């Protein structure tokens with residue numbers, strides 16, 4: 301059995317992952333961490349100040365973090381200190397925070413970091429690589445939609461989309477929304493929608509005179525992210541220290 305602790309246990313993703321870990325035969329939910337103590341699916345949730353002690357007491361194999369950008373760096377450092385493998389789904393981190401996490405992880409523990417753990421989104425990214433390469437001279441627009449409580453914008457998934465487009469279609473300016481007299485140049489327009497309980501929609505438009513190609517992904521339920529995170533949990537346990545992506549987990553080519 302792989303012993304799992306979930307950080308952000310009381311949150312939307314923490315609850316979904318907790319339920320799925322609890323239902324699986326090969327993973328054991330040994331605890332949760334959040335800002336207030338409590339319980340979920342038969343396991344205890346401790347206050348984040350007691351997180352280090354929980355990792356030691358439970359002898360956790362994997363820490364899964366779906367929290368907030370200003371908490372994830374400390375959580376990653378704590379897991380690395382305790383030789384606990386990591387699954388990091390938290391988005392909205394700055395490049396400095398990302399570097400700090402990488403420094404803590406390298407040479408110590410294996411970690412899968414992804415802005416989106418859905419298998420479908422990882423395949424969508426792969427399709428986008430081809431499209432970006434083939435449609436370099438098209439106008440490109442990125443549109444994403446999420447629920448009203450999402451804290452960061454654009455989404456981590458949209459940022460990964462922009463990174464892939466930069467790599468495959470050539471780096472372009474980004475224009476975050478348009479207002480007033482705007483003349484379209486070679487920029488990529490980025491548009492963010494927030495409302496209701498939308499789980500996560502991403503669409504990329506490639507437009508030229510008389511035609512548009514759209515590539516899109518829609519998540520109907522958080523369980524798509526959770527089941528990918530569980531795949532990654534099974535994969536990461538026992539791997540060599542280093543930073544891995546979902547492409548590694550799924551055996552997809554990066555390019």
Ligand SMILES: NC(=O)c1ccc[n+]([C@@H]2O[C@H](COP(=O)([O-])OP(=O)(O)OC[C@H]3O[C@@H](n4cnc5c(N)ncnc54)[C@H](O)[C@@H]3O)[C@@H](O)[C@H]2O)c1
Pocket residue numbers: 307308309310311312313314333334335348366367368369371388389390391392414415416417418452456525
């Ligand atoms: N990578 C993916 O596939 C994926 C999918 C969905 C969401 N996300 C990201 O995961 C994160 C969480 O999303 P959510 O919808 O579950 O948010 P949420 O607000 O519902 O849950 C976050 C939880 O983290 C807790 N938290 C805050 N600081 C903490 C700390 N220091 N220690 C422990 N817990 C702490 C909060 O109290 C809350 O319960 C966001 O960054 C979101 O963008 C990633």
